[in-house]
Amino acid sequence: MSNRSFLGLIAVVILLAVGANSVYIVSEYERAVVLRFGRLINPDVAPGLHVKIPFADKLRKFDGRILTTDARPESFYTIENKRLIVDSYSKWRVQDVQKYYKTTGGDETVAASRLANRVADVLRNQVGGRTLHEVVSGKRDELMHELTVELNQTANELLGIEVLDIRVKRIDLPEDVSQSVFDRMSADREKEAREYRSKGAEQAEVIRADADRQVAVLEANAYRDAEKIRGEGDATAAATFAEAYQQDADFYAFVRSLTAYKNSFANKSDLMVVDPESEFFRYLKDPQGTK
Known part of the structure; x- marks a missing residue:
């Protein structure tokens, strides 16, 4: 070449x-x-x-897309001096490129670290002005909205980024107090359970006593009605016997004597000592019963 x-x-x-x-x-x-x-x-x-x-x-x-920064869990105190462990994340994107480059050097890691620090500071202030119930209840959305608005203005001025949303992933109690809180909750539930069992036992006694009373009333009414029916039956039987006796007194006396003989000599081993002249043998001596 x-x-x-x-x-x-x-x-x-x-x-x-x-x-x-x-x-x-x-x-x-x-x-x-x-x-x-x-x-x-x-x-x-x-x-x-x-x-x-x-x-x-x-x-x-x-x-230039929407980026996510996961902040490490931070320890905050509520207005009641209750300690909480808050785990949060934020959504953001570059808005002012020139300011973003000058403040972070265009390094996404640096921007995310500075934003996480800002989130922790603002979140600490917001949690510190609220009660535990307000932080963990439905007012959390209001808290996140105020936090996003406040941080967006600061982040735009200092870092040239726009904060779109901040969310809390989890709110926990510290490990050193979680067990005591659990024990207190368990004791409260046990106390409530004992109260329910006591009320249930009281209601059971009332129901059982009422049932026993109703059974006693029913048995008394049934015994009264049975005795009444039995008395009416006995009266009817006595009237029937009396009427039959009046129609033929001799025959009725003879039948009664036969029944007495049958019952007396039902068992061959029975022994009876009676005067032969007794009225018991009247119909054995004379079918007419005259002797």
């Missing part, structure tokens, strides 16, 4: 390198700045195809 050809190849390579370093693309989901010898010349590059001076201009790109 001749020197001319070699120099031409080098020139082509240099032109390609210069051309590649002169053109850059910024996507729709990206934010970018251009530096010239370390000095910021374009603080917010629009999306699209752009040209820069090779080797003099330097492009820095940032993620």
Whole structure:
């Protein structure tokens, strides 16, 4: 290869390198700045195809989408001096590219760390002005809204980012008091259970006493009715016997004597000592019963 050809190849390579370093693309989901010898010349590059001076201009790109920062759990105190462990996260994105680059150097980790510190400070102030019930109850949404509005203004002024939302993932009691709280809750539930059992036993006694009273009343009424029916039956039987006796007194006396004989001699081993002249043998001596 001749020197001319070699120099031409080098020139082509240099032109390609210069051309590649002169053109850059910024996507729709990206934010970018251009530096010239370390000095910021374009603080917010629009999306699209752009040209820069090779080797003099330097492009820095940032993620322009919504980002999430998980803050480490922090210990806060309520207005009642109750200690809570709060785990939160925040949603944010770059709004002022120039300010974002100047304050964080375009480092997302630095921005997330500073935002987390701001979230912890504001959250500490908000929790410190509320009771435990307000923090863990339905007023938590109100707390998060106020926190987001307050922090968004500060973060925009200091970091050039927009805070879209702040949420609490979990609120726990410290481990050293969780067991005591659990024991107190268990004792309260046990006390409530004893009260329910006591009331239930009292109601059971009332129901049982009422049932016993009703049973006694029913048995007394049934015995009264039975005795009344039995008395009426006995009266009817006595009247029937009397009427039958009046129709034929001799025959009725004979039947009664036969029944007495049958009952007296029902068992062969029975022994009875009676005077032969007794009225008991009247119908045995004479069928007419006259002797």
